[in-house]
Amino acid sequence: MSGTARATPWHLEWRLFHGDRTVRVLAFAFTALLGVAAATGRGWVAFQRETIQRVTEAERARYDSMAATAARYAAGDTAGRTPWTDPRMPNVVAGPRGGRYVALPPTPLAPLAVGQSDVLPYYTRVTNGAKLGFAGSDEIENPLNLLTGRFDLAFALIIVFPLLILVLTFNVAAGEREGGTLGLLLAQPEPPGRLLGRKLLLRGGAAIAVALLGAAAVALATGGAAAPGRLALVLALVVAYGLFWLGVGAAINAMGRGSGTSAVMALAAWLVVVVLAPTLFGAAVSVALPPPSRVALMTELRETSDAVNARGEALLQKYYLDHPEMMGGGGGNMKNFALRAAVVAEELDQAMAPAMTAFDAAVRAQLALADRWRYASPALVAHGALLDLAGTSSARYRAFDTQVDAFHRAWRQYFTPGLVSGAMLTPTDLGALPQFTFVEEPLGTVAARVLPGLALLVLLGTGLLLFSVRRLGATGVVAGR
Numbered sequence: 001m002s003g004t005a006r007a008t009p010w011h012l013e014w015r016l017f018h019g020d021r022t023v024r025v026l027a028f029a030f031t032a033l034l035g036v037a038a039a040t041g042r043g044w045v046a047f048q049r050e051t052i053q054r055v056t057e058a059e060r061a062r063y064d065s066m067a068a069t070a071a072r073y074a075a076g077d078t079a080g081r082t083p084w085t086d087p088r089m090p091n092v093v094a095g096p097r098g099g100r101y102v103a104l105p106p107t108p109l110a111p112l113a114v115g116q117s118d119v120l121p122y123y124t125r126v127t128n129g130a131k132l133g134f135a136g137s138d139e140i141e142n143p144l145n146l147l148t149g150r151f152d153l154a155f156a157l158i159i160v161f162p163l164l165i166l167v168l169t170f171n172v173a174a175g176e177r178e179g180g181t182l183g184l185l186l187a188q189p190e191p192p193g194r195l196l197g198r199k200l201l202l203r204g205g206a207a208i209a210v211a212l213l214g215a216a217a218v219a220l221a222t223g224g225a226a227a228p229g230r231l232a233l234v235l236a237l238v239v240a241y242g243l244f245w246l247g248v249g250a251a252i253n254a255m256g257r258g259s260g261t262s263a264v265m266a267l268a269a270w271l272v273v274v275v276l277a278p279t280l281f282g283a284a285v286s287v288a289l290p291p292p293s294r295v296a297l298m299t300e301l302r303e304t305s306d307a308v309n310a311r312g313e314a315l316l317q318k319y320y321l322d323h324p325e326m327m328g329g330g331g332g333n334m335k336n337f338a339l340r341a342a343v344v345a346e347e348l349d350q351a352m353a354p355a356m357t358a359f360d361a362a363v364r365a366q367l368a369l370a371d372r373w374r375y376a377s378p379a380l381v382a383h384g385a386l387l388d389l390a391g392t393s394s395a396r397y398r399a400f401d402t403q404v405d406a407f408h409r410a411w412r413q414y415f416t417p418g419l420v421s422g423a424m425l426t427p428t429d430l431g432a433l434p435q436f437t438f439v440e441e442p443l444g445t446v447a448a449r450v451l452p453g454l455a456l457l458v459l460l461g462t463g464l465l466l467f468s469v470r471r472l473g474a475t476g477v478v479a480g481r
Contacts, residue, residue, distance in 0.1 A: 014202060023168065023203075027210055030164050033156050034214035041111035041152035042222055048110075052103045052123055059101050066098060067427040074426070088425045090418030091128075091342070093433070094411065099127035102407060102436040104400040107391030108223035109230055112215065113154035113383075115392030126404065126436070128412045130348040153218055154390070157238060158383045161211050162245040162270055168203040169249030170266040171259040172196055173472060178259060193473025196253065197465075204246030212238050229443045230389045233450055237389070240457035241382040247464025248273075254468040277377035281370075288369060304351045342419050346412070367394065374453070378460065381453035388446050395449070400438060407436045 066087035073081055073088060086092055103123035110117070173196055215238050216231075218224075224231045252265050374380045387393040414434050418425065 010198065010202070023206075026164060026167060027206070030156075030160065030207075030210055031214065033160060034153065034211070034218070037151055037153045037156040038111065038214070038218040038221075041114055041154075041218075044114050044117070044152070045106045045110045045222070048106050048117065048122060052105060055101045055103070055123060063098075063430060063433075066093070067430045070425065070427045070430060087430065090415045090423070090425060093425060093430065094128035094342075094415040094419070096125075096127055096129075098430075098433075099125045100407075100411065100433065100436060101125050102404050102438075104397070104438055107230075107440075108226045109219055109234060109390045110392060111153070111218060111222045111390075112234065113386045113390035113392050114152045115154070115387040115390065116394065116397070117392045120394075120397045122400075124404065126408050126411055128342060128345060128415055130345045130352070131405065131408055153215065154383060154386050157211060157215065157241070157386070158379055159274060161207070161238075161242065162248075162274065162379075164210075165204050165207045165242060165245040166249050166252075166266040166270060168207055169200050169246065170252050170262045172199045172203070172249075173253040174257065174259040174262050191473050193469045193471075196472045197250075197469040200246065200250050200253065200465075200468075204242065204249060208239060208242035208246070211242060230446070233447060233454070234386065234389050237382060237385050237450070237454055237457075240454050240461065241378070243461030244378050244457045244464075245461075247461040247468070250468035250472075251464045254471040273377055274379045278380055281373065281376045281380065284373075304348065304355070307351075342412070342416065375456060378457055381456060385450040385453050388450050391440075396441070399441060403438060404436070407434065410434050 070087045073086065083089060084092065085097065087098065092098060101123060102125075106117070106122075176196075212235055216224075216235060219231050219234060224234075248269050249266070252262050252269070255262070255265065257265065371384075374384055384393065388395065411434055417423070
């Protein structure tokens, strides 16, 4: 027996594959693309974090200044004091001067997918005024726009990754036939389907490995180790999406066409799945459930605001009629003005509620329809799952908006007794104001949205591979007959 171990078929196939200069060029180009995409995503997330840190530090400095001023006024030094700037006045702290910033922090995996985080608000300032912002901020966009937005790792994985797999696999059978090695292939004791299947798995597996290592490296470099469950799902998604496209490449080989025709088929498959299906999907959703008009909503809100503000004095009088114990002996003083502003803001929110509720219901209905029919394109399935896992999906921004609404109500309720009684705040009170902390969805909730799509990709990819390998087992198909 020879001292040299016998090379296995997989080892021989790897040597042939690795010796192809085109493969090395493609691997290098794709790796470089992943690096650029990772840098872009990481830069955007770093900008978000720096912005949140700046507003947080500015708020801390603002509150420190108000506490110092309140202490000075309480000690009797009231130089420069006005009712509009005194930090002991509840209406001053509750309003724009003392409003609290709330922020949606990026997740550890946010650099993987920017999503809509560059167009949706991730921080805002909450006061006791009416909540006019965020109207329709989660309006569904054309899925094609989502897929071709800011260049990030999601773009490289969803758009470019399939092309790499198709380029490496589309002409495995045709290449053997046109290269004159088909006779040697058929002369092997091993079935041709198994031989070609090995070539396909090796080529597609190499592309999947590059994408997998790239995604893992980016995630770990940006803190993904802090979210191991989400990271595991991201890596599983990369494998499942790659398996689907490997199945597509195998199916093209199973057609038994020449290299030119196979190349056209590969490009057509990519265009249909990545470009045409999302475009038609977005158009169908818009036709089935037309998006509500944001312009009409804002026009209605402005008209409502004008009408409520015009009734401000009447609203205050109504409040006093409902709460006569609050009248005291005051008339046109600062207490009455602050209370009037609070009553008007409360009435404005109530008056706007029907329009806001109707708009939100229309948006949610459209999003629900889009969610049900996203399986029309595996690219949409993979992209939506990646956004969910990266924490840049519309679902997370809707959760943020809901929690901001709750904090807005809590902020108002905290100051209402002081606005009614006219009691002054102390420096200690300023240090105990309500604070906002975003509560993340449990991993199980996110996984419940992601796993069905991931399972579909695996099912489609495995089915296409099994069908193709079985069909490639027929000598006539391999020979192009």
